[in-house]
Amino acid sequence: MAGKDAILALADGTVFRGRAFGAVGEASGELVFNTSMTGYQEILTDPSYEGQLVAMTYPEIGNTGVNREDVESRRPFVRGFIVREYRDMPSSWRAEQSLGAYLAEHGIPGIEGIDTRALVRHLRDNGSQEAVLSSVDLDPERLVRKAKDAPSMVGQDLVTKVTAAEPYGWDQGPWKPGGYLMAEEIAAALGRPTLKVVAYDYGIKYNILRNLVGVGCAVRVVPASTPAADVLKLNPDGVFLSNGPGDPDAVVGARENVAALLGKVPVFGICLGHQILGLALGGSTYKLKFGHHGGNQPVQDLTTGKVEITSQNHGFAVDMDSLKDKADVTHLNLNDRTVEGLSVRGQPTFSVQYHPEASPGPHDARYLFRRFVDLMERDKGN
């Protein structure tokens, strides 16, 4: 079992020695952790992780291998993968490939056999930072230097690296055992006309599209740089702002485009989309010490008082003080009382910081997609 040696070096000089799996190589980026016990394939393929190395807190990873269904985008975006124990032989009726083979195929290095708990505690106490994972260069000092030299997330426009090159349509609905529902059967079951939604792809997760289809939307995905005018020309019932990687402030043109849409069409934003909405309203964002990365964060919907267990993955947050008189807080994180959702005053527009599409994570917040549909229908009626 003993694989080749690998090293994870942090910018602050901390070094972890383990064994390599996945691709032989080197990767650098911001080091974050994720506390979801399931769903590593969804995490790997979440474009929000562009530019990041991800450490899983659950120690046994690779158990169910990789399959073609559980992807969140066209390819994995995580730069490097860090686990306590990698399992090379998957056991699942849906597994088609081992995790290691999949990572190798996509040129992503992994490291196993390190104390991921000690790593998480280190990040918790010292904040997330840049790191280098390597199975080709085993000189810790040199790796630490490389980590120090790696560019910070702040100010980086990573969206251009992950957004779709061309617009595309989408007709896959939510997953159920046996496969995905398709738009046609959903529409037939709902028995009402579909709503036209244009989704800005800042790094969109497929499960957002699946959920939109699931509530009866006909979805068209457009690249992040698409001008607002082009979007409006498509005559949508609503516009969706997707999740995505990195610093919201650095996404070129996004805030202007969204500002141009506000008031003209209902808008729903998730994660980076939520932050961009905040910026478009004239607000500001800030970086959290180590962000929220997991599938068990309690969020309270202030409109109903109910608590939902949510999937989260963000390092930045909207500064609500900067949005006084423009937006109201609708959702609160019960762990650290940070803002998790807002609605724009006087407009059929809202957004959440977390991931109601889950994948991975609990489905508690799926109702938000229906809430978006309700807004669009009401708006259409007016």
Next chain:
Amino acid sequence: MPKRTDLRTILLIGSGPIVIGQACEFDYSGTQACKALKEEGYRVVLVNSNPATIMTDPEFADRTYVEPLTVEVLERIIAAERPDALLPTIGGQTGLNLSLDLAEAGVLEKYGVELIGAKVDAIKRAEDRDQFKAVIRSIGLDLPRSGIAHTMDDALRVKEEIGLPVILRPSRTLGGTGGSFAATDEEFETNVRWGLEASPISEILIEESIAGWKEFELEVMRDVNDNVVIVCSIENLDPMGAHTGDSITVAPAQTLTDKEYQVMRDASVAIIRAIGVDTGGSNIQFAVDPRTGRQTVIEMNPRVSRSSALASKATGFPIAKIAAKLAVGYTLDELRNDITRETPACFEPTIDYVVTKIPRFTFEKFPQASDVLGPQMKSVGEAMAIGRTMKESLQKAMRSLEIGSHGFEPRAAASTEELEGRIRVPNADRLWHLGEAFRRGMTVEHVAALSAIDPWFLRHIEEIIAEERALDGVPLAAISPERLRGLKQMGFSDVRLGVLLGTTETAVREKRAASGIAPVYKTVDTCGAEFEAFTPYLYSTYEPGGDEGLPTDRKKIVILGGGPNRIGQGIEFDYCCVHSVLALREDGFETIMVNCNPETVSTDYDTSDKLFFEPLTFEDALALIRRENPLGVIVQFGGQTPLRLAVALEKAGVPIIGTSPDSIDRAEDRERFEQVLTALDLKRPPNGVARSADEAVRVAESIGYPVLVRPSYVLGGRSMEIVYDRDSLARYMRNAVRASPEHPVLIDQFLEDAIEVDVDAVSDGTDVVIGGIMEHIERAGVHSGDSACSLPPYSIDAEVQGDIRRQTVALARELQVVGLMNVQFAVKDRVVYVLEVNPRASRTVPFVSKAIGVPLAKIAARCMVGTTLQAQGFTQEIVPTHINVKEAVFPFIKFPGVDTVLGPEMKSTGEVMGIDTSFGAAFAKAQIAAGTVLPTEGCVFISVPQAAYAAVVPIARRLAAVGFRLSATHGTAGHLRGEGLTVEAVNKVKQGSPHVVDMLKRGDVALVINTPSGLESFRDSFPIRRTALEGRVPYFTTIAAAAAAAAGIELMRQGPFTVLPLQEHYVRTRRS
């Protein structure tokens, strides 16, 4: 929503005695609930018949009733206490069933008692198979195909529809009692009949067999605002087929993708809503077809359960405590996560370790029982271990079991075929056979095909064995520090490595020390280290660093716990450990608890200042003791488990406090003990020691038969037997024990017809105070753990009692006891003999403490840290004014074909206590509490040997006087007729039909008095005992018990028993 202010008094019903399927997890949940509700200012009224529970300690509730758990008794308590609400979900199936019965009998309505947590309708929807299935179908979820039967005809119709094989589950029974599997028509009919009998409502569920499917459990919580969280997912290593309580289980689920897990999570949320459990925890079980992923719902428990206790310990989320708070109106977001303090309880714990639970079986106690596992639970306890990886967790769990295993020891299955047989069918030893299979080169695919165990689990075992094989022939010196760390990270114990490397545990430990390889400790923190944890709940692992929960500089005492429950070592020892923790914590010590039993109160992170969830082996204990460097280590409260470590720990320089290991040895070592008795001029039955079979015969013949034989150093009378002749002795020496110079066999003269007496005492090294004198009700020769007893004694006179006191004090002084001591005496012809001295906590300590209202274990703990009895104000024996009877509870119904006769080998799983002002009433209450329904009318069957004719006459007369008809075997009948009684003569079984068993089967017998003596009469009467057991007919094997029962029955005919809480009994005792 804040807590409800319209409620003032809340009634809690405990789960009664420890039985298979319902163990001390309900003391854990009940204790949490009591604490949680009292903390909120409610007046708590608790009812539980089990004295060995923490929850029945008088300070945990405002009113504590140790009374039988029956509707009649509960109604009287409700009438007296007038509770506003009843929380039905914390007392296991017993508490839930009783709550339903109370509702159905109209009692709750009559007294205006509200069910909180779950309403009757919701409980019924979850518990009633038909309703449950209808609900599950209505929300679009999948179920195994099935049908309900109330008669054989129904059953055959259902079989036509779904085909064989099927699983049969009787309704409303504990731990799946009567559950079975049927693959053939014959099996089907036999098992249907059995199942219909086992169900109190004659109902069975016949279900499509999904044996071999993957099995999962989710622990769900819901609050009044309809917030729902999943606390923990659990995956069974043993697939569907074995009862989940008998399965090795792992948390979290390992082999589901997120998509599949979320489908299961959605289903759980939908189920708890549709069933309508208002607030609290539920456990929902699923099966998944490993080929297709089809998920079906198996069942739901709308209450806290064994699994929820496990989930609480596995995650650090206190399900029962939170459930209690939700029941009084709080919502999850209003409650705090105790461990992180800053974050709310409304979240789903994430864990960054692997938890393995392995059930603990005691088939060695029931040689006639089969160790094959099925839908009916057979395990008596469980051990849990936490490791950073599956392998570490699994191997730690194996050495936590207290079965002498330190890892994957080889199994000597003769042939491949035999080995495959042991793998194909789930059994108590299968895990080791899996290891053996890989050792012999079988592939994962082959083993998976045989066992239906998921290959994911098997690969870990295969890798462990591969690592073992790689060590073959390698000397310890050749193992690099790096490799040694790798092995420790895989969970290998020093003992196992010693065996594999051809060296000793000590050599491995020294090598580790020289290489700087010691365990570090990680925190169970509910959040994967995302937030800071404030509760030091720790487990060991061999990561190279990241040590957490570092030692403080406070004065520390380490308490070693009792490990998994098994027969002979049960909840009583956990009770003592918890008491010592509570006392020392109160006195300002930092208390450090070590245990590996997830069912217990001791492993609640709230109990001690610091909790190490660790195996109780020398290696694991020493490592943490060295790290903590405590003032003292207590080994005398956890039963045999920590005691076994005492000498080795002391040799390693660990400060053992209390009675010294040398004193313990003086009491346990035959020859040294003889010297103690000689020095004190005390009597004991003639005895000797044999180191070979020949010597045994010589010793027995010099003493005279019958003799009591047993191996030295055992707990719970393992392999102990009364032998009447030379042949039986030879058989015993051949089969039961292998005597050797290191492991001698002890032989005592057996005092026939003697009265046995147990005494518990506490000493500070100078003064000795008697805790209580308990007179046994069963004849001498029945293990003290199995015998009913009375405190104070019911027949021994004051002079003999004085002699017993004097001898107890002398023994305690001579052995320099500091802490607790238990002495067993036999009284024959008013002469007192010392049978045994145990200078440690005994299983009767909780019973005595409850009886006298003094927490003996707390007092003992304080003695051990130097507080004198004088300083504690406990200088006088307290003789209660009320009579306290302890009765044992047995698992025979779970083991078809097993004899119910009692002997020197302990067989009971638990105990109950009956308290009243007269011996007869207290005895009757104890019987009722133990599940023996004493009749008030009908026919008594009597069969006693000639020697007992005279003694049985007054009993027969009393019963006849209150209207019982008498029947007896011919001899007994003749004698009774001679005394002027009207008796029907009945054939013994060997005299041919119609005989007594026919009568029993017809239901014509209400009570059996049968006191067999001698081997033959025991054998002959076996079918009577078994039939009576299965027909739930009370059966008394001693004249004393029969007399007590007669007295109880007389009182029962005069009207219902009165009930009184412990608090009131104590006031009355103090006043007198």
